[in-house]
Amino acid sequence: MSKLMKSLLIWLFLLPIFAITLFPFYVMATTAIRPQTEVFDQSWLPTRFAWENFVEMWTAVGFGRALANSLYISTLATALTLIIAIPAGYALSRYRFAGRTGFRRFLLISQMLSPIVLVLGLFRVLVLLNALNDAHVVALLYAGFNTAFAVWMLESYFSTIPRDLEMASWMEGASGFTTARKVFLPLAMPAICVTALFTFVNSWNEFVLALTLLRSEENYTLPIQILAIVSGRFSVDWHLVMAAALCATLPVAILFAWMQRYMLRGLTAGAVK
Structure with missing residues (x-):
């Protein structure tokens, strides 16, 4: 079978x-x-492109404020996760100590x-600490929930780097x-990069904690702000x-496209030692 025929068969399989x-x-x-009048039409394409929907959405929904909140919380959570996960992953991959297997x-x-x-339980604790409706607390919780995954992923990759270097x-x-840095x-x-990307996406899309812990609209993240458009309306x-939803998806899609080469290298590393 020719190479062209194999490619066509692969694409025919992938198209569905x-x-x-x-x-x-x-x-x-x-x-x-x-x-708005064509939203429930069964046609595949609209009769015209209503770009004004994005302008109305941005001004009427408070999308810009929610976008800034999501960017801040997700970036802060990613930074906190990496600050903890990189040293922890390095220690697990390079040192042998009592309890290492149990910790993994x-x-x-x-x-x-x-x-x-x-x-x-988190809600009750934060109520006692008077820490509800705080974006920094939400970012800290996101970092806590993502740290275990980040340490596990980084430790697996760090183990593939030769000690001889x-x-x-x-x-x-x-x-x-100096050796660690250079x-x-x-x-x-x-x-x-892959760990940072997954942590950012998890924080960006998280819904339950943000809905429970963020009480004022000024601190809403994008998932909560989009929910506010739907809930409580006739x-x-x-x-x-x-x-x-489309504008909320674009930043993550752009980030994925930009870091694609790092993702391929990071996800496949460690498959062969």
């Missing part, structure tokens, strides 16, 4: 998967640019706990900190909801 995956995004995009198992088991299970740097007179971290950058402006 692409269609199923992209269909919800197609519906979201076409609804976002439809005039604890990290794995902790991934089975959903934030929904803990949300009521660090030993050669030490023999040249470099300190441990030798180890550049080699580990693909895994760090009629839903679906063109505005879909416009907001």
Whole structure:
């Protein structure tokens, strides 16, 4: 079988998967640019592109404020997670100490706990501490829930980096900190980028904790702000909801596209040692 025929067969197999995956995004995009009177039409394309939906959504829904809140909380949570996970992953991959195996198992088991299970307990604790409706507290909680995954992922990648590179740097007179900064971290950058990306996306899309802990509209993140367009209304402006959902999806899609090469390297690293 020729190479061209193999490629055609592969694409024929992948096309239904692409269609199923992209269909919800197609519906979201076409609804976002439809005039309000055509939202429930069964046509595949609108009669005109209603770009004013995005202007109305931005001003009427408070999308800009929610976007800024989501960016701040997600970025802060990602930074806090990496600050903890990078040293922890390095220690697990390079040192042998009592309780190391138990700690690795604890990290794995902790991934089975959903934030929904803990949300009521966290709510009561934060009420006692008078820490509700605080974006910094939400970012700290996001970092806590993502740290175990980040440590597990980084430790697996760090173990694939040869120790000989660090030993050669030490023999040249470099300190441990200099070796980590100039030798180890550049080699580990693909895994760090992938871990940061997953942490950012998890924080960006998180809904339950934000809905429970953020009480004022000034602190709402994007998922909560989009929910506010739908809940408590007799009629839903679906063109505005879909416009907001489309704009909320774009930053993550752009981030994925920009970091694609790091993702491929980071996700496949460690498969062969």
